[in-house]
Amino acid sequence: MSPTASSSVSRLLPWWLLFIALYQGTALAAEPPDSMGQRMQACATCHGKEGRATNSGYFPRIAGKPAGYLYNQLINFRDGRRQNATMAYLLDHMSDQYLMEIAKHFASLDLPYPPAQTTKAPAATLARGEQLVRHGDASLGVPACASCHGAAMTGVAPAMPGLLGLPHDYLLGQLGAWRTGMRRASLPDCMGEITRRLSPQDVVAVATWLSSQPVKRGLPVGSLPAQPTMECGSGFR
Amino acid sequence: MKVLRLRLAKTLAVIMVVCLGGFVCLEWIKDQEVPSIDDRPFNEALAPQVAQRGAYLVQVGNCAACHTARGGFPFAGGKGIDTSFGTVFTSNITSDKLTGIGAWSAADFWQAMHHGRSRDGRLLYPAFPYTEYTRITRDDTDAMFAYLLSVQPVQQTNRPHALKFPYNTQAALAVWRALFFSPEPFEPLKQQSDEWNRGSYLVKGLGHCQACHAPRNVFGATQSKLGLSGGLIPMQNWYAPSLSSPVEAGLQDWPMEDIMQLFKTGKTAHSSTLGPMAEVVFSSTQHLNQKDLRAIAHFLKELPRQENAKEDRKLSTTEGQQIGQSLYLNQCAQCHGDHGEGRGDYPALAGNRTVIMNSSVNLVRIILSGGFAPTTEGNPRPYGMPPFGHTLSDSEVTAVATYVRNAWGHKAGAVMPLDVQKTR
Numbered sequence: 001m002s003p004t005a006s007s008s009v010s011r012l013l014p015w016w017l018l019f020i021a022l023y024q025g026t027a028l029a030a031e032p033p034d035s036m037g038q039r040m041q042a043c044a045t046c047h048g049k050e051g052r053a054t055n056s057g058y059f060p061r062i063a064g065k066p067a068g069y070l071y072n073q074l075i076n077f078r079d080g081r082r083q084n085a086t087m088a089y090l091l092d093h094m095s096d097q098y099l100m101e102i103a104k105h106f107a108s109l110d111l112p113y114p115p116a117q118t119t120k121a122p123a124a125t126l127a128r129g130e131q132l133v134r135h136g137d138a139s140l141g142v143p144a145c146a147s148c149h150g151a152a153m154t155g156v157a158p159a160m161p162g163l164l165g166l167p168h169d170y171l172l173g174q175l176g177a178w179r180t181g182m183r184r185a186s187l188p189d190c191m192g193e194i195t196r197r198l199s200p201q202d203v204v205a206v207a208t209w210l211s212s213q214p215v216k217r218g219l220p221v222g223s224l225p226a227q228p229t230m231e232c233g234s235g236f237r
Numbered sequence: 238m239k240v241l242r243l244r245l246a247k248t249l250a251v252i253m254v255v256c257l258g259g260f261v262c263l264e265w266i267k268d269q270e271v272p273s274i275d276d277r278p279f280n281e282a283l284a285p286q287v288a289q290r291g292a293y294l295v296q297v298g299n300c301a302a303c304h305t306a307r308g309g310f311p312f313a314g315g316k317g318i319d320t321s322f323g324t325v326f327t328s329n330i331t332s333d334k335l336t337g338i339g340a341w342s343a344a345d346f347w348q349a350m351h352h353g354r355s356r357d358g359r360l361l362y363p364a365f366p367y368t369e370y371t372r373i374t375r376d377d378t379d380a381m382f383a384y385l386l387s388v389q390p391v392q393q394t395n396r397p398h399a400l401k402f403p404y405n406t407q408a409a410l411a412v413w414r415a416l417f418f419s420p421e422p423f424e425p426l427k428q429q430s431d432e433w434n435r436g437s438y439l440v441k442g443l444g445h446c447q448a449c450h451a452p453r454n455v456f457g458a459t460q461s462k463l464g465l466s467g468g469l470i471p472m473q474n475w476y477a478p479s480l481s482s483p484v485e486a487g488l489q490d491w492p493m494e495d496i497m498q499l500f501k502t503g504k505t506a507h508s509s510t511l512g513p514m515a516e517v518v519f520s521s522t523q524h525l526n527q528k529d530l531r532a533i534a535h536f537l538k539e540l541p542r543q544e545n546a547k548e549d550r551k552l553s554t555t556e557g558q559q560i561g562q563s564l565y566l567n568q569c570a571q572c573h574g575d576h577g578e579g580r581g582d583y584p585a586l587a588g589n590r591t592v593i594m595n596s597s598v599n600l601v602r603i604i605l606s607g608g609f610a611p612t613t614e615g616n617p618r619p620y621g622m623p624p625f626g627h628t629l630s631d632s633e634v635t636a637v638a639t640y641v642r643n644a645w646g647h648k649a650g651a652v653m654p655l656d657v658q659k660t661r
Contacts, residue, residue, distance in 0.1 A: 032581045042607050042621030079308030093519035093611035
């Protein structure tokens with residue numbers, strides 16, 4: 001080796017060391033974290049980063065929903081009480097234990113909500129929707145949504161879901177699916193009962209009002225002030 | 238001259254049809270004589286112990302996968318199996334006397350498993366893989382039957398199949414059987430070890446691996462001469478890769494421990510199972526005992542090597558590769574690495590057999606549908622691959638699939654938009 005070459009190597013040595021250190025640093029950073037968030041990346045393409053879907057489009061937010069509710073839904077997708085080919089395919093070969101861990105993971109996320117969506121809907125629709133949500137309609141035998149889902153409509157632990165911060169299309173789709181029996185829950189299936197008592201216009205009104213409400217704090221409350229009037233197969237388990 | 242040749246051709250055609258018809262008739266007649274079945278007494282007293290072994294066999298055979306509908310009672314049937322001929326609905330095999338098999342004898346059960354005939358003599362559809370189950374021994378079918386008799390009875394009437402004419406007739410089935418089925422007991426090979434023979438018995442019989450991993454002809458019959466050389470699973474858009482070819486899913490070059498680990502946990506350091514094989518691991522192979530696991534691994538490791546003919550594929554273009562690369566770096570590299578080297582639990586794509594094998598069906602399918610490896614004792618919290626079916630267009634899936642098939646030294650040819658459309 002010529003003296004010049006040798007001196008250029010020694011002159012470049014610190015740079016080489018820096019390069020190697022940086023390279024190794026990136027290689028170490030590249031190892032994926034051993035976390036549930038990382039394991040659940042498959043959910044992010046539809047339900048949004050960390051499960052907080054935007055309120056446009058169809059996919060529901062799952063972050064911050066009660067764990068019991070999320071678990072029941074995962075089981076319902078796997079066992080055919082809810083129909084969604086993608087969900088069924090993804091969950092088909094999962095143990096109940098893992099489904100519970102997934103449910104608890106998303107339930108534990110307390111993240112900001114997107115802005116309200118259908119605020120410019122016709123006043124009459126919003127008024128009818130608010131009436132049904134807050135007070136129900138005794139003449140139709142429909143209890144207030146709030147009587148089970150909580151006065152703030154953010155759900156009740158362990159398994160009653162919140163109804164705010166969801167896309168209008170999703171709410172409409174679900175209420176319609178309850179009505180036609182496409183979406184079911186463990187018996188007694190109270191949501192099936194209630195939605196069949198509602199007219200299509202009432203379904204639209206409820207979905208529109210719910211998606212027009214801004215959400216500041218979306219976490220479920222611990223308990224209801226009064227015993228719900230209808231018995232539900234899955235809401236409180 | 239022309240007229241003469243035409244007449245000759247016609248005569249030949251008629252002779253051929255008559256010969257074929259004659260052959261089918263003969264075979265049919267042969268098939269009608271129900272062979273004398275050893276109606277040996279079924280020892281009720283031994284039933285509980287036998288049933289325990291039967292429970293294991295029923296699990297290994299994955300009977301529940303088809304005989305339990307989504308969300309339905311175990312073994313009560315009613316699940317629709319889609320085929321190119323229509324939908325076959327699985328039957329109730331619980332111990333219910335009226336609608337299940339509670340009134341059957343062990344000999345009736347053997348007749349179904351070995352001969353593909355129901356208790357009333359009706360020919361069964363080969364969606365029920367009696368073409369493979371025929372190799373199961375009478376001892377084993379008796380044990381399985383004893384277990385099924387212990388399963389809680391569920392009264393649920395079998396749903397009639399929804400098959401197109403003429404496939405909905407017994408005559409069509411008789412012809413099919415004449416051409417493609419004869420009851421065949423398992424014959425162990427003397428020159429092979431007991432372990433190899435046990436593996437062969439499980440793979441070719443109870444495990445019914447051929448039902449997916451063997452190619453099927455236009456009549457839907459598995460071509461058993463072609464062994465486990467890979468097949469497109471009817472109606473499911475998954476390709477069950479060849480177990481004979483080390484460039485597909487052949488295990489000839491794998492260490493025994495890795496093969497056993499894959500069947501036991503659904504995953505190894507360099508591979509994992511998705512789709513239909515994830516189901517097989519989840520419901521069947523993770524429950525295999527160590528001895529059977531080793532036997533299956535041994536048999537598969539020693540399968541004769543045989544490569545499938547290469548499909549003729551277009552080459553990728555430089556421009557296409559650039560589009561594919563930018564998609565890859567945006568959507569895939571975060572987990573699979575900039576150079577397809579893989580990261581942690583995320584498999585390497587460079588050198589990955591699913592990426593570079595002839596068939597691109599599974600590659601496209603995985604990009605579109607994503608998926609999780611099954612949860613097993615050895616891998617209870619699997620990582621997931623996101624489905625990209627609704628975020629990437631057909632041309633984007635085509636580009637990224639073509640890119641990974643031709644990056645990092647791969648030369649696997651292009652994927653066409655039609656390949657993606659067919660899989661959607």
